[in-house]
Amino acid sequence: MTCLSVDHKPDWKAYALGELDAESRRQAEAHAASCASCREELDAVRVTLDALSTLREEEIPRRIAFVSDKVFAPRWWQAFLRPSFAAACVIAAAILVHAFVRPSTPVDSAAVQATVNAAVTKAVTDVEERHAKEMSAMLADYEILSRQVTRMYVVDTGLVRQ
Amino acid sequence: MIFREVEDRDLIEKARRGDVEGYNLLVSRWEKRVFNYLLRLVSNREDALDLSQDVFLKAYQNLPKLDDVNRFPAWLFRIAHNEAFSLLRKRRPDAELIGEPRRPDPGPGLLPVELSLAVQSALGRLSEDQREAVLLKVYQGFKFEEMAEILECPVSTVKSRLYTALDVLKTTLAPAVLRTQTMGGEG
Numbered sequence: 001m002t003c004l005s006v007d008h009k010p011d012w013k014a015y016a017l018g019e020l021d022a023e024s025r026r027q028a029e030a031h032a033a034s035c036a037s038c039r040e041e042l043d044a045v046r047v048t049l050d051a052l053s054t055l056r057e058e059e060i061p062r063r064i065a066f067v068s069d070k071v072f073a074p075r076w077w078q079a080f081l082r083p084s085f086a087a088a089c090v091i092a093a094a095i096l097v098h099a100f101v102r103p104s105t106p107v108d109s110a111a112v113q114a115t116v117n118a119a120v121t122k123a124v125t126d127v128e129e130r131h132a133k134e135m136s137a138m139l140a141d142y143e144i145l146s147r148q149v150t151r152m153y154v155v156d157t158g159l160v161r162q
Numbered sequence: 163m164i165f166r167e168v169e170d171r172d173l174i175e176k177a178r179r180g181d182v183e184g185y186n187l188l189v190s191r192w193e194k195r196v197f198n199y200l201l202r203l204v205s206n207r208e209d210a211l212d213l214s215q216d217v218f219l220k221a222y223q224n225l226p227k228l229d230d231v232n233r234f235p236a237w238l239f240r241i242a243h244n245e246a247f248s249l250l251r252k253r254r255p256d257a258e259l260i261g262e263p264r265r266p267d268p269g270p271g272l273l274p275v276e277l278s279l280a281v282q283s284a285l286g287r288l289s290e291d292q293r294e295a296v297l298l299k300v301y302q303g304f305k306f307e308e309m310a311e312i313l314e315c316p317v318s319t320v321k322s323r324l325y326t327a328l329d330v331l332k333t334t335l336a337p338a339v340l341r342t343q344t345m346g347g348e349g
Contacts, residue, residue, distance in 0.1 A: 060197040
């Protein structure tokens with residue numbers, strides 16, 4: 001038995017695979033209602049697709065995950081570059097210098113103390129400002145680099161998850 | 163499905179900004195589908211797993227080049243297709259292994275029923291192009307246009323490969339289908 005409407009025979013594979021639009025589906029169904037040959041052909045396609053559906057998906061043996069590169073993490077020695085540490089060093093240096101160059105003749109101790117304090121305060125302020133600028137620049141560079149060089153490593157989630 | 167697409171889009175945007183955890187979530191949603199597509203195509207679990215990792219690494223590296231995030235699925239499977247056929251070409255550098263169906267790698271997830279095994283065997287008898295067309299349409303649910311994008315060929319070629327494959331499968335699976343129907347009738 002063959003379908004007589006060769007020119008208008010529906011595409012039954014496309015129909016069974018869900019590729020026809022609503023209007024084409026309606027026309028195909030109307031045709032099948034009056035064409036035994038086409039019903040038989042559609043059944044055969046469906047049987048094949050049903051058989052294919054018995055093959056189940058497998059679980060992936062190991063999960064896939066990624067970690068970002070920690071190359072930009074700060075090192076231990078970089079702690080010494082912090083502004084507070086640098087400021088403490090400046091204060092210590094100022095005290096030492098003052099101790100060694102202190103004049104032997106009697107002087108006005110209050111005036112000297114005030115001068116030293118002012119010098120120390122100014123030095124600390126200058127260092128903190130300089131380091132704040134440097135830190136801002138470093139952070140900006142870090143942001144750019146971390147975007148550009150996000151190297152990835154593949155790991156098994158069962159083993160490492162950083 | 164709509165919510166899923168919205169969330170995928172969000173995760174893609176996060177990944178583009180360097181959010182690795184966002185990308186890992188995206189991977190967890192797609193890894194099973196990609197793995198199974200590759201497994202059926204290359205017929206080897208270890209190769210399929212290695213290829214899956216490569217696919218997601220390349221996808222991450224190339225995410226900024228993805229113009230339309232709504233086309234992420236087809237774009238991802240395009241990468242998977244390229245990786246799989248790169249491996250398949252290495253396996254047969256000199257000639258096509260026509261007439262030598264690769265034996266499917268038996269895995270623990272397969273159902274121990276005759277029809278399922280017959281399907282696995284029948285898929286292995288198809289040419290790589292035909293098998294891939296079946297995998298993308300029947301098992302991954304892509305539209306013809308998306309398949310054409312993944313395979314970089316006209317829709318007419320996609321349909322030709324798929325329809326030929328279905329005709330071959332119909333013939334190959336007929337005995338197993340008949341036995342199953344007979345057993346069902348007896349039961």
